[in-house]
Amino acid sequence: MSEEIIKAEGLTKVFNKHLVAVDHVNFAIKRGEIFGFLGPNGAGKTTTINMLITLLKPTEGTASVLGFDIAKQHDNVRHVIGVVPQEYTADEDLTGLENILLCADLYGIPRKTAKERAEELLKLVELTDFKDKKVQTYSGGMRRRLELACGLINRPIILFLDEPTLGLDVQTRTATWNYIKKLKKEFGMTLFMTTHYLEEADSLCDRIAIIDHGKIIVVGTPEDLKHSLGGDVITLSIKDDPDVTDVIRSVGNVKDVKREDGSYRIKAELGEVTAPFVIEALRKKGYVVTKLMLTEPTLNEVYLEYTGRSLRDTEESAEAFRAQRMTMRRART
Amino acid sequence: MSTSNEHNASKFHGIWALTKRELKKWLKEPLILLMAVLQPVIWMGLFGKAMNLGNMFSSSNLNIPSVLPIPGSAVVPPQSGSIYISGTALSQMFGNLGPSIMHNIFGVSDYFSYMSVGMISFIVMFTTMFSGMSIVWDRRLGFLNKVLSTPVSRGAVILSKVFNASLRAMFQATIILVLAVIFGLQVSSTFSPINILGLYAAIFLLCVGLSSVFLALALRSTKWETQMAIVNLLNLPLMFASNTFFPISQMPEWIQAIARVNPVSYLTDAVRQLTVYQLDSTALMFDFAFLGVFALIFSAIGIALSWRYLTK
Numbered sequence: 001m002s003e004e005i006i007k008a009e010g011l012t013k014v015f016n017k018h019l020v021a022v023d024h025v026n027f028a029i030k031r032g033e034i035f036g037f038l039g040p041n042g043a044g045k046t047t048t049i050n051m052l053i054t055l056l057k058p059t060e061g062t063a064s065v066l067g068f069d070i071a072k073q074h075d076n077v078r079h080v081i082g083v084v085p086q087e088y089t090a091d092e093d094l095t096g097l098e099n100i101l102l103c104a105d106l107y108g109i110p111r112k113t114a115k116e117r118a119e120e121l122l123k124l125v126e127l128t129d130f131k132d133k134k135v136q137t138y139s140g141g142m143r144r145r146l147e148l149a150c151g152l153i154n155r156p157i158i159l160f161l162d163e164p165t166l167g168l169d170v171q172t173r174t175a176t177w178n179y180i181k182k183l184k185k186e187f188g189m190t191l192f193m194t195t196h197y198l199e200e201a202d203s204l205c206d207r208i209a210i211i212d213h214g215k216i217i218v219v220g221t222p223e224d225l226k227h228s229l230g231g232d233v234i235t236l237s238i239k240d241d242p243d244v245t246d247v248i249r250s251v252g253n254v255k256d257v258k259r260e261d262g263s264y265r266i267k268a269e270l271g272e273v274t275a276p277f278v279i280e281a282l283r284k285k286g287y288v289v290t291k292l293m294l295t296e297p298t299l300n301e302v303y304l305e306y307t308g309r310s311l312r313d314t315e316e317s318a319e320a321f322r323a324q325r326m327t328m329r330r331a332r333t
Numbered sequence: 334m335s336t337s338n339e340h341n342a343s344k345f346h347g348i349w350a351l352t353k354r355e356l357k358k359w360l361k362e363p364l365i366l367l368m369a370v371l372q373p374v375i376w377m378g379l380f381g382k383a384m385n386l387g388n389m390f391s392s393s394n395l396n397i398p399s400v401l402p403i404p405g406s407a408v409v410p411p412q413s414g415s416i417y418i419s420g421t422a423l424s425q426m427f428g429n430l431g432p433s434i435m436h437n438i439f440g441v442s443d444y445f446s447y448m449s450v451g452m453i454s455f456i457v458m459f460t461t462m463f464s465g466m467s468i469v470w471d472r473r474l475g476f477l478n479k480v481l482s483t484p485v486s487r488g489a490v491i492l493s494k495v496f497n498a499s500l501r502a503m504f505q506a507t508i509i510l511v512l513a514v515i516f517g518l519q520v521s522s523t524f525s526p527i528n529i530l531g532l533y534a535a536i537f538l539l540c541v542g543l544s545s546v547f548l549a550l551a552l553r554s555t556k557w558e559t560q561m562a563i564v565n566l567l568n569l570p571l572m573f574a575s576n577t578f579f580p581i582s583q584m585p586e587w588i589q590a591i592a593r594v595n596p597v598s599y600l601t602d603a604v605r606q607l608t609v610y611q612l613d614s615t616a617l618m619f620d621f622a623f624l625g626v627f628a629l630i631f632s633a634i635g636i637a638l639s640w641r642y643l644t645k
Binding site: 050053054055056057074075078079081083085086087088089093094098102103105106107108150154 | 346347349350351353361474475476478480484
């Protein structure tokens with residue numbers, strides 16, 4: 001099915017009349033997919049999510065969730081979505097079970113149904129043994145899982161995850177991904193998530209939108225995005241470091257050559273096939289290849305390519321960037 | 334998918350669910366409850382018992398010699414020689430003045446009965462002030478955002494805090510009243526157990542009004558320090574520019590002006606009317622009317638602001 005379950009048109013949020021957090025964003029999410037918003041901190045990911053879950057009113061533009069307008073029909077939207085916020089929102093003084101039941105009450109789910117669902121969800125996120133313990137005693141991973149369970153209590157059609165593994169260690173993060181995959185399989189939901197972890201987007205998302213400075217820069221499947229970089233990267237060094245750019249360029253399949261710090265960075269399609277041809281061409285001219293490395297593009301390169309973050313760091317002082325982030329955070333709350 | 338039945342239920346369900354959460358948190362921390370009760374008890378014990386105003390006017394404090402000469406020049410028309418008055422008789426006369434002054438100024442014959450009942454207003458004030466604090470914490474910890482992404486009405490967020498503060502204050506007031514009776518509170522002859530219901534009603538009204546005020550002030554705040562500053566700024570004037578510790582009639586006029594619009598005065602008076610005073614039903618009606626209007630206006634403002642500020 002390719003029904004568009006979330007649709008944003010010109011969605012914009014301006015804080016304090018001048019700080020543009022989300023800038024005329026358009027995107028559509030299909031039923032059943034995991035859609036990821038990938039971008040650096042302060043890019044506008046959380047602001048976008050907060051508009052979709054009706055916490056913030058858009059300054060301009062609209063979005064619909066399951067056909068309901070987020071500004072005009074917010075009550076309908078709230079009923080069909082589940083939210084797992086960035087923070088740990090569970091009440092620390094209450095037990096895991098009490099927290100889930102509280103969430104159920106907020107949706108007006110009858111007690112009997114709520115209890116059944118709570119037990120089922122606790123089992124799913126493997127917290128059954130800890131359900132009567134206060135949340136203060138939970139580890140970060142357990143709290144995350146509890147948040148997941150809370151977000152699912154109303155059987156949402158769309159689940160929103162805002163930075164679902166923020167601050168977790170690598171192991172717990174991987175475990176959390178598995179839970180998310182399991183949940184999606186179990187309930188067949190549509191998932192909208194934000195993250196600034198590339199591996200996370202790569203391993204979980206069906207489609208990714210890269211967002212920076214409040215604008216969506218590119219949308220596509222992780223595969224497509226990697227592909228759009230124009231193939232693999234061959235890095236090689238040559239004895240005595242002569243300029244051989246033209247020689248390399250003359251080889252078929254080579255798309256781009258850059259010489260940096262005594263090595264060459266070659267973009268080429270089908271890298272594993274092209275590399276021997278490059279070596280051969282160099283050898284014929286009498287050059288000796290001392291080192292060669294072949295890398296397939298990762299999302300990391302996609303990210304750098306599109307957000308140009310390394311470029312931005314040199315243009316803007318780190319301080320200015322931090323100040324902007326602080327303002328955004330203040331404005332948002 | 335949620336049914337329409339669930340949709341309708343949540344409007345009312347939400348308030349109760351959120352109130353229950355707060356009460357549960359409260360009951361799980363008996364230490365905080367103990368402190369909350371201990372504080373007014375210490376006030377009652379130290380302030381109420383130490384400031385023994387009734388005793389100040391007793392004959393033992395007058396130091397009148399057994400025979401008191403009055404110079405002739407002090408007598409009109411002037412006379413030569415002196416008159417003598419029996420000091421014992423005089424000190425008896427003045428000794429009776431004490432209770433009479435107490436009664437005229439404070440309405441009761443001992444200060445403890447006067448102020449220990451005032452402690453009920455004291456506890457209402459403190460409990461409601463902290464309800465504002467709790468919404469700041471909910472916001473900081475992200476709990477508020479989670480609640481706001483559910484179908485619960487924005488008004489329910491405020492109302493649940495208001496109800497929670499009211500239930501807490503009523504519970505604490507009960508404890509204080511019981512302790513005050515043990516420590517020597519003297520109820521008037523017009524007191525009857527039914528008055529306790531009126532007491533709860535009055536407490537509820539002030540709680541609704543005051544906690545709405547403090548919640549409204551806290552709605553947009555993300556720093557608990559701000560809230561702390563507001564509470565510290567307001568608690569002294571609210572407490573002392575009222576009849577909680579001292580009768581309004583004896584205050585300078587400008588303080589009287591504040592005290593007469595201070596809703597705390599009206600709760601204190603209502604509580605006194607119902608317990609230690611000879612019941613004046615007209616005054617009591619007026620107290621209730623004032624508290625009722627105060628509660629109505631400020632809870633309406635609180636709910637209106639919550640609709641406006643909880644969605645940005």
